[in-house]
Structure formats: C-alpha cells, structure tokens
Amino acid sequence: MKKTTTFKTYTLLLACLLASSSCTKDFQEINTNPNESTVASPQALLAPLLVNTLNGNLERNFRLNNELVQVTVTNSDSREFHRYEIKPTESNSMWNLWYTNLTNVRSIYSTAEVTKQTNYETFQGISLILDAWMSSMITDLYGDVPYFEANAGRDGIITPAFDTQEAIYADLFKKLEQANLLLTETKANEKDIPTNLAYADPIFAGNAAKWRKFGNSLYLRLLLRASGKIESNAIAKIKEIAVDNKANYPVFQSNDDSAILKFTNVLPFVTAYYNTANFYFNGDKGYSEFFINNLLALKDPRLPRWATEATTGTYAGMESGYRKGTIPQVQSTLQLNLKTEPLFGNIINYSELQLILAEAAVAGYIPLNAKELYEAAVKANIELWGLPFDPTYFDNEEAKFDPAASKTEQLQKVQLQKYFAMMFTDFQQYHEYRRTQALQLYKGVGLENNGKMPSRFVYPITTQSYNKKNYDAAVARMGGDNINVNVWWNK
Template sequence: MRTFKQYFTAGILGAVLLAGCTKDFKKVNTNPNTLPETKPELLMESAIYAVRQANQSREHRLVHEMMQVHVTVNNSDEIHRYIIRPSESDFMWNNWYTQLTNFRDAYESAAKLSLLSSQAYNFSYMAMARIMEAWVASMITDTYGDVPFSEANRGRTDNIFMPKFDAQKSIYDSLFVRLEEANTLLALNNAIPTALMQRDPLFGGDIAKWRKFGNSLYLRLLLRTSDRQESGAVQKIKDMLQTTPTKYPIMTSVDESAVIRFTTVTPFVSSFNTWRDYDFNGENGYTEFFINTLNSWTDPRLAKWANTVSGGVYAGIPSGYTPGTQQERQSVYLAALKNEPLLGNMLNFAEVQFMLAEAALKGFITGNPKTYYENGVNAAITFWGLTVPAGHLAKPAVAWDDAATTAQKLEKIITQKYYTFFFTDFQSWFEYRRTGYPTLPMGPGVQNGGQMPSRLVYPVSVQSLNKTNYDAAVANMGGDNMQVKVWWDIN
C-alpha cells in the first residue's frame, strides 16, 4: 500500500514536471546520470551570497541614509533629503531578478533530480529554493510595487521578453503558496547528505532550521499585509501561531537566526571586504536619532557599532540638514564591521519576538505582548554576543508600560525592531512605511514634500524596453513616483 508520503511526492513531482518540463522531457530523461542542469546546491549557494552582498551595498548607500542610521557629510549626496535619482533603481532590480532566475532554476533542477530514488533529499532543496524565491520576490515588490512575477525570468524557456507586471496582492498570494509548499516539503524531513552540508551558507543543511526560517519569513510577510483585510493575513497568523503551531514551527532561539556568516576568505566575504575604511565610514556619520536612542537605553550594542568622540561619548549629527550646511562627523561605523559575520543577517530571532509582540498587541493571537517584547529586547542584544545589562528591561526608555496606549506600545515594539534591522536589506524602510515607526525627526532640508519615499521608481530601461506593460502598471498603481504607495501601505 502506498503511503501518504509517496502520494504527496508523486503529486508534487507531477505538477512540477507537467508545468515546467514538457517540451524538454526527452532530453532531460535521456540519461538521468548526466543531467545538464546545474546542481541545486551550487545554484543556491552562489545566489544566496550574491543577493546578500548586493543588498549590503544598498543598505549602506540607500536604506541607512533614508532611515537615519547614518547621514552623509557630502552635500552632493542627498538621499537623506529624500532626493533619489532614478538611476538608483537599476542596481537592485537587476541583481534581484538575476538571482530570482537562479532560485527558480534551482527549484526546477531539484525537482528533476528528485526523480532518482537515491536523491529524495532534493525535495528539501526544492523547499529551500521556494523560500529564497519568496525572500527575493518580496523585496522586489516591496521596493517597486507591481512588478513582473508570473512571467518574469521566462525569456529563455518561453520567449517572454516583455513580461506583464503583476499586482502586488497577486504576488503576495503567490508567495504565500510557495511558503506553504516549502513548509510541506520540509516536513518530509529528507536530510541533506553530509558531503553537501557545507554548501548551505545559512544552516549547514539543517532541515529543521530551514523550516523555521521559512515560516518566520511567512510570518513577516503576513504581518506586512495584515492591514489589508482581503489578504486573509490575520486569520492565517492565528492559524499558524495558535491553532496549529506544530505544523508551522518558527524560530525559538538566537541560534536559529538566518545569517550568512561572512568570512574573510573569497568568495565568502562581505560586500565591504574590499572597501577602504574611508568608503565605509569616511563620508558619513551616525545620526542624532540613531545614537541618541541607543544612548537613552545605555545599549551595549553601541560599543560594537560605533566609536566614541571627544569626552568618551557617543554622538551623532542631524539628518536632513539644509544644503550647504557643513556637518562635522561624530561617531561613525567601526571599521571592524566591514567583515563582521553578523552583517549577513537576513531574519533573526529577535525580529520574530517583536512580530509576536505586535500580533499579541493587536489581538491576532493570545499571549502577553510584554513577554514577547522583553524576549525581543534581550535577544537583540545577545544576538551580538553581548550580555544584557542588569536592570536593562526596567530602564525608563526601555520598560514596557501596560498603561500606555496601543499606539505607544506599537511604537516601542517597532523602534526596538528597527535596531534589529541594522544592515538587514531594506526591512527597516519597509516597516517604517507600514507602521510609521520609529518616529524620525524631519530635518529642514528634506524634500519630496516631506514624505519618506514610498517606493523606488521603475528603472529607465524597463520604461523603454517594456513600455506597454510598464504603462499598464503605472496606470494600475496611480503613477510612477516615490510618493505612490504600494498595495499593503495604507499608513
């Protein structure tokens, strides 16, 4: 008698092969020992590094300046004034779509290889590829809005060189389907061969940790869409965390955080590995907001992130200053951060705890938001290998106040969460747009109507090479400028 697992395996493979392999069926199956596809573990390893390294460069250039982590002292660079040139859109668009292709190819390759009786572990690679596809695709749509997805990356296989732009809600629906699939595949618990574990830069082939990462990412994306009733996110959050939590395991410790721990050995290096110190911290300094908040918490992470200035104190400079007003740098990034392994963070346990705090605060789940909040505060510090100071949770600027309003409590959660996003792709910007927190001071030189950019404009090449579909997307979104909000952004 066939087991459920066998039926499930046959069903998944049937769907994959019918959908993607029909025209190449003969070629692929001529000799299964000499498949032309690149091995999924090789595609996954290189693509994960490529995305994380590319993200780092724009975390530094764009996100940290928009979100007042640092501010330039070069008057010609005006990102902190919300002046972002259209050319800034190209770099991440090109990188993300290139690696999206690689993750999709890894999925297809793993699906074909899993036909071999000795390679059932490729079901796990299929799941990993789905998780990484969802991670990358979510960053694309959260940055630009409606983007090519269902027809993206199909020029080679289907001669689709001008893909349609999918509505963001449709993209999110598809990402949820992919993360459900990943969770189901990883529940099969097909172990990665020991010889291949070193090819996994995230979890060393640990299937349980991959599953928790996938579901924690799922929770992040559900929470992002939770203000949209039509997303069904609130009910799904309740199902995952309260109704059937054993079906959807999430991160339960700092050790389960998703981090590419960069080394100093090429190619497993940080994007900043070859930067001069001056390129990293010579033309910028931490902002007053970033430093003053950490000072108010007497947060031990300051010693990991910043240098002291005259008098042995940590200090910042104002963001959004008036053009022509010369600023003198105060505290800056420590040069050691260029090769800091934790700058490979993608999603950590502290973020998960803050997500749970918000879900409990809003009544999506039962539980005490204070408990989750305090767990998150502690984990955000221990993640950096530091000890939580005695009495830290009782400090006035840190302490949870049960008598505060819901808005005040949410601001406290998101402000702490903001610091867990230190060098974590574009997440702090996405969350600010969703929640309006943390409350950032508005400098006198800020442009764009005093509004934080709600998205990046589409790359110029897309406007010219895919004009018909570009025009349709612009009409659907209501324009192509930085003030147009994406679907989930109703703040």
Template sequence: MLLAAGLTIATSSCKKDFQTTNTNPNGVVAALPENLLQPALYDVVSRNNTRALRLTHELMQVHVTVSDGDDIQRYLVRPSESDYEWTNWYIQLNNFRDMYNKAVTLKQTTYQGIALICDAYVSSLLTDTFGDVPYFDAVKGQDGTLQPKFDKQQDIYADLFKKLEAANTLLATGTALTDDQLTLDPMYGKQLGAGQSAATIASWRKFGNSLYLRLLMRASGRPESNAIAKIKEMINTSPANYPIISSNTESAIIKYTGSTVPLINPFYTYRDFDFTTGNSMTEFFINTLNNWNDPRRAKWASTVAGGTYLGVPSGFPRGQVPERQSAYLTTLKVEPLLGNILSYAEVQFILAEAALKGYITGDPATYYNNGVTNAITMWGLTVPANYFSNPALAWNPAGVTEAKLEQIMLQKYYTFFFTDFQSWYEYRRTGHPALPKGSGLLNGGLMPSRLYYPVFTQSFNPANYAAAVATQGADDLNTKVWWNK
C-alpha cells in the first residue's frame, strides 16, 4: 500500500513537460516481459531463503537459535515478522502482473504463461501464510485502489487454479524465445542455453502443472475445491494434457552462482555467526538423518568431536540454552541448489500421497521410492547400498495408512530444505512429520496456523482489515485458514 501511495504521488506530481524533457530516445517505453522475469523471480526466491532461515527452519525444527533471545522455536512469532514477507511479495506480484499485461500487449503467449505461473506462486505464498488477503484488487495503487479488499482464500485458490489452467494452455503452443530472451530466464533458459526455446517452454509448462498439483493437494481436504477430481484428471485421465516435472533436471530451481551476480546466493554476504555460528541443528533433524545414514548430512551439517553429527532439543525452556552442536556448513552460503522452488522429488511425494489416499491409480511405493532416491541424487549424491533395507526407510505395504503418510511426509520434509514456507504449510495441512514438543513451548504448545497481518494494514486499510478478521477469524497465530479447517 505504501508503494502504491508513493507511485500515485509520483505520477500525479511529475506530469508537466515530462514527455519533452525526460524521454530517452534510445530507451523503450516500458520494461519488456523478459526484463522483468529475472529480477522479480530472483528477489522472491532469495528473500524466501532468508525467511526459511529466520522462520520456517526454527518452527519446523531444522535448527534452533542457541540463545534465549528468540522465541520462534517456541511457537511465538511476533506481528513484526509479517512485514517483510507481505511487503516484498506484493512488490513482486505487481511486477509479475505488469509482466503479464505487457506480454498480452505484445502478443507473447509464452511470457503470458510464465507470468501467470509466477503470479500463482507468489499469491499462494501470501494466502497460505496469512489466509484471506488482498488479491483481486491488489497492487492497483496506480489505478487509485489504495485500500484493497481482502478476498477469501477459497476464492483466491479458485482463481489460482484458473491461472494455472490458462498457463498450461498458453505454453502448449507458446511463442518462441530468442537466445537473448533465454539468457534472461533465471531458471530454465539460462540453464538450457542457446537454441533451447522449445525445451525451456516445455520446462516452464511442467513447472506450472507441478505447482498446480501442489496447490490441488493442499486444497484436497475441502470438497468444494473439486481438487481430488482434478488431480485424477491430470495424472490418470489426461496426463498428456498436463505434463509435470519428470526428472531432477526439470526441477524448478534458480541455481545460484555463488558469489557472482546477478544470481548471487543470498547468504553469501551473511556473517558466519548469523548463518551458522549462532544456531545449531536440532535433535529431530539430525537424529533422523543419522538413523537413515543419509549422505545429505555431509552436504548440510558440520560434525562435532569424533566426527559425529549431533543436534540439540527444540523448544527448550528459557534459561536452559543447550550447548551448540552440529550446524549449517558455511559452504551452503554459495550452494546453487538453495534456490529450490519445486523439485522432482516433491512431485513424487505428492503422487505417493495421492495414490495412498486413492485419489489416483498407481503404486504409492513406487512414487515413494522414486522420491527418496531423487531427493538424494538431486544433491549430486549416491543412494547408499541397501539404503531401503533400513526398516525406517522401507515401504511397508501392510502398514496402516497414517504410518505410510508419516513416511511420505517425513521424506518430503527434507526435500523442503531452505524452500520458503512449504514444510510449515504441509505440517499444518497433514500434522506430519510428527515433531517432538519441547517443554519450553509457548502459544499453548500449538504450531502457529498462520502469521499475523502486518501492523500497518490496521492503520492504512482499517475497514477492509476489520472485514477480513470478521470473516476469517481473529488475527492471531491459531486461526486456521480455509484449506486447514
């Protein structure tokens, strides 16, 4: 809203003689779609990484801050934490919608589809974090809408599905991309290289449909969403019409280039203390990897005396700060794969859950094993011999459904390493993986179901804020969002 107000003031006070004195004859009238994509998507993903470190990994017991000064691991998230996500997501949502409008004007169907996917991605983050949010009237400050109404999450999800359907159709016959345009695509075009227009467009289409599948599964507990029928259509009835990510190379990842701009790893400039020294990985996170003899430990965590991996308890009481143990490796500060948005392994675990619940035909064990294998190989590692002989990893066909779901979701949890808020969303949806509860938890020992709305919304948009609270429920951590009720 502040951004919109600023833009309104700027446009109303700078019109006189603007065309005569401020036009660059060598420039373009407006940014082209391809020029908006890289900075906007990179900004979203890199900022999501920093929030994964700050919030998600504390809530979901990947690590804890080894001090008494931070209560996030104790399930207390203050309203001030919301400002960062809200503001930056809306700024980039504005860019993606601008990108779409410019692509429509230029009749560039490929960028229309890409913009719709990016819009759906950012909008899903907003609504899955806060619940009802401004959506249909959002980022319209330049049109005079400075106090947008909040829309119901159910209605937002219905429109996200429409956008992803449209993106799938647009990208099925998308306009070809030039080599110059490919170099400006931070995800697929840059990685596939020159002359790979068709492959790049196909990869974006698969990403869009995989994102669609993620959101359908999230809404599948609500019959009115019709999500289960759509999942079946995509996977069993008309799979050729809905191609999805089918290998690690097709995963939606902005591969950071270490310390090299423009795709610098967002943690490269962090002090070691802020990234690793001030925290320790948890007993839950480390002990599970130890139990699996998982090779990803060597990529993610430091060892302690004797070359072993140890964690600390999460949710410890104030005044009982544990001694620091294994922590993030500093090599992660230049790791390319931290730019993950949606991986092939995640898609396999979505399908495993769908098959387990009878939404689709297929063997959940096959999807599960594929997911486990590719979650490891994505990191350039080899699955250890006899890995699936471990009873903690082996799929048990005779097991009860809830135990199988725990297996799937526990594995899925590790695929979300530094992936925005996804592990928290999925925990809220399913209650898995089963996290231990420390004796120092606050908030009644309840995992937060959402974040507070930013404080400034109460001041700048009071009527619509009040209407949202009246519709959704109290603006607190324990009010459940639509798909979680």
C-alpha cells in the first residue's frame, strides 16, 4: 500500500502549527539562539507518532490480523495468512514501526522532564500510557522482546537484552499506575494542556481527565490478558479498579471517552487508505463467511455499514482457509467509504471496556452484572458507528445474553461482540482469539500448520542477525522461535 506521507512530514506539519510564527521566519536565528532549548518539545512529537503508528497498525490489521481471524479473505494465492502461513519477513514491518515510535514516546517523557514547561507532568503521564500501549503491542505479538534496554542507542546500547514478557507486563502495570497519579486532578482542569497547545493532541485535545480514563481502561485490557497467570496478581487488581477503589481509577464512561484518533482526512490526519486505489482496498479481498454469517445471524445493523451486498443482492462471505488453487469468488466487500473512516484511529473504545468488565464478571473476578455490561457494550458500539440502536436486538436468541447459560456460552457471546467492537484495531482480535479460543472460527480445508492458529510471530530476520547473542538467549528461554511457541500469558 502506498503511504500518504511519512513521519517526518507529520512532524514538520505539526511543528509549523506549534510555532508562533511561520516555519521559515527567522529560521537561522531561532536555530542558533543559545538561549533556546535544543530539545524537541513533547507536544511536537505527540500527534505525528500517533498518526504514524495508527496508520501502520491499520495497514497490518488489513493485511494480517483480518485474514488470521476471518474478517476478510484474499483472492490471491500469494497471501496465505488465512491458511495460517506467515513468512518470517512479515515480522519486520511492525517491529520497526513500533520500536521507532516507542523512541518518540519515551522522548516525550524525557523532554518534558528537561523543559519543565507548563503541565509537563501531563505529558509524562501521556507518555507512560502510550509506552504501555506500544510496548504491549510488541510483546503480545512476539513474546520476550527488548524492553528495559530498548531505544537506548544514544546511551551506546545497540544490542539490547530481551526481557521476559512477565517482567515487561509487570513494568507496564507500574507505568500505568504512575500515569494515573500524574494525571490526577487536584483542582478542576489544572492538568489540562493549555488551549493553544490542545490541537497537538488529536485524541483528547489536551484533556488530562480523559487521558487518565484511557490509561486505566488500557490497564484493564492488559490485566485481563494476564489474568490466567497467578503470579501477575491481575485478578485482584481488576477488582480493585472496577469495584473496590474505582474512584481512584476512573475509566471510560461513554463513547465520548473512547481513545480514538478520529481522522479528519485533512493533512496530516488522513487514513492510510485515503489515496489507495479502490481495487487494492476492496477488489482483491472480501469478507469471510464467518464474519458475514455471524452478523446476519445477529441481524446486526453494522453489517451494511461495513459491507457491500454480493452480486446476488444479498450479503455473502468467502471461504477462509480455502485449498490452494481453488480461489473462491469475492462476495461482500468493504464499503469504499471506509477508506476515509474517522473511526479507523481506534486504540480502545468504551464498548471494549464494557466487554472486558463483562468477561471479568462472567469469570467471577468482579461482582458486577455481566448481562448489563454486555448489553451496554453492544448498544454503545452500534451507536459509535453512527447507527440507531433498536432494543429488540436482544430479543434475537443469537444476540441475547443468558445469565443461566454456561460460562463457556456466556464467554462466546462476549467475545463475539468484542470481536466486532475491535474492528480495524491493530492485532487485538488476534490476541483475544489466542487468549480465549472462544470464537468459533471456521476450519478451512486448506489450512496449513496442522490447522492450528499461529501463537505468535517470529522475530525479524535482521534482529536474528544483528543481535544474535541476545536473540539466542531469548529463543532458548521461550522454547524456540516459531509460530507455535506460546507467549507467557498464553501458557
């Protein structure tokens, strides 16, 4: 896919906006003034790294995640991800994207410390939240990865050690705790980024309280992911945040709180597919049978929002995991107006949070009503996509949440709706399927890897070459470097 711009372009555009005068006026004097800081301001880094990361996530979501978890199916035999065949070269793109932007995320924290500008603690809190988000995406996809020594090239560390996922998660929890404290408001709005800088924050326009809710909602996502590991103490922390001490851990309360960079499709805030030819967006792939059939069974209003009708005048999906050389006909495809969809900048939304809490309630981690949480989540996501909600939606047996059903059946209902709530969101659907196995994905006749969903991505080839000693140690500890090695939270 052709990228519409580069990180440097975003940085330049935002820097121009942040300047009090034009980009060229007094350029030499500004850049040679001994009284000026040589450190980039944190607000100049924030928007570019967010746009760059989210667009990179979106591209790989389309290419890899959606094929693995049967959102879409390609009609090309050269892209066989729906058959669970992933070439090692596929690992490079996300590794490079996330580590590059993690450098900028951590620079926000350090430059805020150096400049001590107004509201610098807020920028540090934002940095810690984005660090937890970005670092979790890295470790969830690969397992043990460089973390504590990562992004330390300026300090002379060019071959960082690989840290265990368990140690990484423990530190992510610490960072989110610290962010919650940094963003705590002691007086109304005192932590907010000033209005004249708010446009540098394309998610919350400088609202510190909403960043705090984002951090704690992300915290719950990661705690639930680690909840199968007793040593994480995740279950007790989920209860503390959601029930026992919720006043000190505010979370999303509505769709308006959701962490979504809503693309305006005016430079620099344009989606990765803004200028993509229609064929490469929806001509060489279609929605899968699993995706279409479940939305039809639910009688879900989101179906026409996302999908076109097939040539038959009805909605239909393609077979996922079809046998090589027997390419099925493309049926329902992505609506072309999704190329400029503002919601493509989703990180975590209110609906996902409600479903996280619903699952925790089903599991008995928290004494909350799973049915109410489930129904609130479904309603919220339908409305997030700009659609009216009909309460009779839950009259349908396929959509109804039955508190008397088995925990397995309840989890399946929750996870199917979470699958739809996380549409177009990096690799979250893939991670949740690996964690719960609750989605009843179809088994195509042409599946590779003995029909087993890959458990992770292998390390990039360049990392294997240039950081061999630390790579070898990590591989020995994890039990190999192949797609069937489980990460810590999935063992």
